[in-house]
Amino acid sequence: MTREDLIAGLNRDLEGEFQAVLMYVGYAAAVTGPHRPMLKQFFAAEVPEELAHAQFLADKIASLGGVPSTTPRAVPVAADARQMLVHVLDAERQAIQDYKERAEQAAAFGDKGLATHLETIVEDETGHFEETEKILRGWR
Ligand SMILES: [Fe+2]
Ligand SMILES: [Fe+2]
Numbered sequence: 446m447t448r449e450d451l452i453a454g455l456n457r458d459l460e461g462e463f464q465a466v467l468m469y470v471g472y473a474a475a476v477t478g479p480h481r482p483m484l485k486q487f488f489a490a491e492v493p494e495e496l497a498h499a500q501f502l503a504d505k506i507a508s509l510g511g512v513p514s515t516t517p518r519a520v521p522v523a524a525d526a527r528q529m530l531v532h533v534l535d536a537e538r539q540a541i542q543d544y545k546e547r548a549e550q551a552a553a554f555g556d557k558g559l560a561t562h563l564e565t566i567v568e569d570e571t572g573h574f575e576e577t578e579k580i581l582r583g584w585r
Contacts, residue, residue: 446553452511454547455502461540462499463517466492468536471520472529484526487580488533491573498566505559530581537574541567 473488503513523529548563 446550448509448554451547451550451554451556452506452509454543454550455506455509456511456514458540458543458547459499459502459506459514460516460518461536461543462495462502463514464520465495465536465540466499467517468520468533469495472523472533475523476526476529478526480526484529484580487576488529494569494573498569501562501566527581527584530577530584534574534577534581537570537577540570541574544570 469488469491473485473492476484476488506513521532521535523532544563544567548560548567551557551560551563
């Protein structure tokens, strides 16, 4: 695992965190229907944590000698509340997979502290994933 490859991977993760911030801010604002009050709160509550992930990654990328990306992954358009939740579920599933991979790469690179922190982010994203899955369970 080279430093350049690790930086590139962390920058892809950072782009995913920027997507998450934009997605949760946008969906909290735009969600409609009888579940709006609950979903607005649910989406908005994720923003500070995703932003903290982004800040951690940007700091680490700079520490490693890289330049933090400023480009988010595209936020998928959603026609209704259920579709928003499906997009969130997909994004959180992707984040879990990415951070598991990045933690292994960080360990292979020899940065135990980074590997450990990335595993705590896997835990955060797993919490988001599971809460979203519970809301979607049985949603018609
Ligand atoms: Fe995150
Ligand atoms: Fe998340």
